[in-house]
Amino acid sequence: MTLQVFRRSTMELRPLSQLAVLLLLLVAQSACTVRFEIVENTEADETIGQLNFTEQDITVLPCPNLVTVVGNVLKTAVKFDREEIIQLNETRDNILHCTAQLPGSVEDILITVLDVNDNVPRFSELEPVHVLNVTENFNIPNPIQRLEPHDLDNGPNGTVDFHITAGNEEHFFYIGPPLEYEGPDTNRLELFFNRSVDHEMHKIFNLSISLSDHGTPQLSSTQIIIVDINDLNDENPIFIMSVFTFDVEENHTFGPENPFGKVMAVDEDSIPSTMEFSLINENFSPTDVFDYVGLNGETGELYLMTTIDYEADTSLRHFQFSVQVHEEGMEAKVDIARVVINIKDVNEDSPEIYVHIHENSIQENLKDFKILLLRATDKDGVNEPIVQVYPPVSFSSRTVNQLTSITINESLDREVLDYAVFNITVYDQGQPSLASKLTVELFVLDENDNPPTFTEVEYNFITVENVPLDHVVAKVEAKDPDAGENGSVSYTITGVTPAIAEKWFSVDSTTGDISVKATMNYTLASSVTITIKAEDNGTVKNYSTNATTTTVHITISPSITFKPWSYQEHCIPKTQDTLTKIYLEFRTTEKNGLLLYEQSLQGESFMLKIHEGQILAVTQNIIQSRFDEFDVSTNLWISVLYDFREKTLNVSHSEEADLKATLGTHETARCDDTTDSTSQTFYVGGIDAFSHLQNASKYGSFVGVIRNLFIGSVLVDLASPVRGENTVHGVLFTSQPKCGGSEMTCSGPHHSGCLDYDFESHCICSGGFNSHTCATEENYAPIQLSSSSKVKVAVDYALFVDILQRSGLVNPTNNLPVTTTNSGRRRRRSLTNTSNYQLVEFQFRLLRESTGTLLYSKTGSSIHNLEVRPLVSQNILSFPVRLQEYLMHV
Known part of the structure; x- marks a missing residue:
């Protein structure tokens, strides 16, 4: 510088x-x-x-x-x-x-x-910071400021040098002598513009001028001159870009209030002015562009004049035209720009799917099977659709020219998946993405590749021997997961053990029901094992497994008919399980009767009885449970379940009792020694009249049929009691009443009652013995004796004495029972029980043989004859005799 x-x-x-x-x-x-x-x-x-x-x-x-x-x-x-x-x-x-x-x-x-140099040089008439307002495009070479240095000192101390030190980097200013000559003594200089200044380019200058004298020490100062370039309205409005490009979505709302863009211009002059925008009819396309696009002349906002559908008319996807801008009132000062509008496709159309299904079914175990071919298109054009398949199985897809094929890769097992749903989704690549969905169903066809399988390895059932023919006593089930005939199972019996029971059962080939085809005989077989084969009905079997078999175990439980004054005594090993519950089934027409009595050696007792048509569970003469919801003396099968732990009594009708569901597994057990502490003894249907259980003898015996007696999980073999009297193996108790009908009435002078059981006679004779006519002499059941046999009789005291007197066994003048010995000596017995029934013991002394059978032959009310016949076996029997109403034989 x-x-x-x-x-x-x-x-x-x-x-x-x-x-x-x-x-x-x-x-x-x-x-x-x-x-x-x-x-x-x-x-x-x-x-x-x-x-x-x-x-x-x-x-x-x-x-x-x-x-x-x-x-x-x-x-x-x-x-x-x-x-x-x-x-x-x-x-x-x-x-x-x-x-x-x-x-x-x-x-x-x-x-x-x-002089001493003690004054700083300055410019006269200028403030330390002097502001100059100069209009842009100032007329050159006119000065913009007079500069007259001033220093009060003289000589060198008052000699001043000055120059511009800052703010003139672009050399817009210089200091020089006045344009007009003012003489040689003048010390005035002036500040000039070197070139024209544009306000739009330079709005202000900050000049620093340094002044210094020649004194010693030298003094200096800095003059600040701010040159503010004032604006003139000398600029044309200019668009901010030569080409305005707008992307407008189809279906954009039309109207001036919904502009999609704006053309903008600037005026670099700082003087406020108003710009006006307008369309120019040149360089436009299509020719009717202004039917679709409008311009706000004041704001420069562009808007649509109607709705544009991208898919409807391809000629309306691009618009091009020109706009101009000028200052209001200065139409000569204009600027022109070009406007390009691109109508953008909005993702408003979901992809369309066209499907060709080769097969809607596939054979199981078949691999690499092509099931369908689909084509996906999208009206939105650029949004190329993408196919996604969501099947439940492994698959592969291949797309060529918008055609996608779907192939099943793995072999399908119909038993695992018999019906497959392919959810196909096609979505486009627009924002936001739209999708279409399609569901294709595929059925898997069956192949006979599975053998039938029984639901259980072994089956266990309980039945009674005298069920009617065709009665279902067991059921097996085998399942085959195949479909149709391939999964349809047929059952056949391939073996029965023991062989004597081969004709007793048959199996339904379709249902698996095992029913009775011939009368079962408990004495011949109490347990039967049946082998059942199951095979499907498919014509082609694609498996190597042999036909499936299972074993069915049927336990035959006997039904026992209890006549009047009958009982059974049983013994089973005592376990914790036998003390849990008691279950039995019965049928009767009587309102009263003893079903079960159990007394331990410690004297504790449990009794299950019928009382006035209701079921009572009694412990130590205290009623523990009572069931009185319905009368059990209706000759229907009744099931009774007593739980010792809960002390609950459940009674229900039991024509088809589900013992397995009620009791679970079962076993059979028996003992002969009723005095063993490890055994459990109980009476069924009544009490031995001559037993030591005197407190139980007052309860009447049960008349009817009992079956399926469980003590805990032990099934009691009613056909094999330790001892018993007056019971018959089988259901002899009729289901159809024989008493009350015109042809079945018991009439005549010797009949006093009737019982509904299937013996030779159902009528009760007035003398106590039942017979067909109650008028003829008939032989009755034998009493087997030995030479030292004793007979115990419980009879009505007065009638008993009368009988014994007539038979010559007692002294006619003494009404007390006596004991007669073989030597002829008779010992009087004292009576300790004052009830109607007394316990009498005597021995026969009229026997001519060492062994024989004593038969009662009755005419009227006297016993008059004894006959001796050969014995089949020797044993001692006790029998109750009730002479108050009728006398029942053993």
Whole structure:
């Protein structure tokens, strides 16, 4: 940068080296003039010099307030400032003129004040920060500011150099002499523009001008000049881009209130102005573009004038036209831009799927089977559809030219998956993505590749021997997961053990029901094992497994008919399980009867009985449970379940009792020693009249049929009691009443009642023995005796004595029972029981043979004959005789 330096000289001064610090008298002076020199800024009361007169000689003091005279010494009265002295004297030199008025004369005193560089150079008439407002495009070469440096010092101290040090980097300014010549002594310079300035490019300049003198020490200052370039309305409005491109979605809402874009222009002038926009009929397409696009002339906003459908008309996907802008009232100053509008496709159409199904079924175990071919399209064009398949099986897909084939890779097992649903989803690539869905059903066809399988390895059932023919006693089930005939199972019997039971059962080939085809005989076989084969009905079997078989175990439980005054005594091993529950089934027409009695050696007892048509569970003569919801004496099968732990009694009708569901597994067990502490003894249907259970003998015996007696899980073999009387193997108790009908009534002088059981006679004779007619002599069941047999009889006391007297066994004159021995001696027995029934024991002494059979033959009410016949076996029997109503034989 070239600095223009200018120097200003005020007056010539002698060098300071020639000045003395104290006043120096000039060698040469006139007689009337005294000259002194003093350095600027000398403090007050400093000696300036000596006068040739004293202060008494002075009538008028010279330069009052500046100097004083003390004696003949001239001193400073104040601090001498050269610039102030010049201002006071209104002179431009640095000599102070003082005149001393003496008597008769005037003495001139000239004091030269030697300059000290103590003033900073500045520009006259400028503030330290001076602001210039200049309009842009200022007329060059006119100056923009006068620059007149000023320094109060003189000589070199007052000579000023200045130049621009900052803010003129682009050389817009320079300092030079005035355009008009003002003479050689002028020290004024001016600030000029080097070139024209545009407000839109430069709005303000901050110039720094440095000023410095030539004094020692040198003093300097900085002048700040702010040049503010004022704007002129000299610029045209200009679009911010030459081409405006807008992407507008189809179906954009039309109307001025819904603009899709805006063309924008700027005016770089800072002076407010209004711009106007308009369409130009040139460079446009299609030709009717302005039927679809509108422009807001004030805001430049563009909008659609109607709805545009991208798919409806391909010619309306692109628009092109021009717009112009100008300032209001200045139509000549315009700018033009081009507008391009691209109508964008909106993803409004879901993909469309076209499917060709090769087969909607597939054979199981078949691999690599092509099931369908589909084609997916999308009206939105660029949104290329993508196919996704969600099958439940492994598959592969291949797409060629928008055709996708779906192939099943794995072999399907119909028993695992017989019906497959393929959920096909086709979605496009638009934003947001739209999808279409399709469901394809595939049926898996069966192949006979599975053998039937029984639901259980073994089956266990309980039945009674006298069930009617065709009665279902067991059921097996085999399952085959194949379909149709391949899964249809047929059952056949392949073996029966023991062989004697082969004709007893048959199996339904379709249902697996095992029914009775011939009467079962418990005495021949109490348990039967049947082997059942199951095979499917498929014509082709694609498996190597042999036909499936299972084993069915059928336990035959006998039904026992209990006649009046009958009982059974049983014994089973005692376990924790036998103390849990009791289950049995019965049928009867009687309102009362003892079903079961159990008494331990400790004397604790349990009784299950029928009382007035209700079921009672009694422990130690205390009713524990009672069931009275319905009458059990209706000749229907009744099931009874008593739980010792819960002390609950459940009674229900039981034509088809599900023993397995009720009792679970079962076993059979038996013992013969009723006195063993490890055994459990109980009576069924009644009590031995001559037993030691005197407290139970008062309960009447049960008349009817009992079957399926369980003590815990032990199935009691009712056909094999330890001992018993008056019971018949089988169901002899009829289901159809024989009493009450016209042909079945028991009438005549010797009949007193009727019972519904299938014996030879159901009528009760008035004498106590039942027979067909109650009028003829009939033989009755034998009493087997040995030579030392004893007979115990429980009879009505009065009638018993009468019978014994007639038979000659007792003394006619004594009504007490006696014991008769073989030697003929008779011992009177004392009666300890005053009830109607007494217990009597006697021995026969009329036997002619060591063994034989005693037969009762009855005519009227007397026993008159004894016959001896050969015995089949020898044993001792007890029998109850009730003569109050009728006498029942054993």
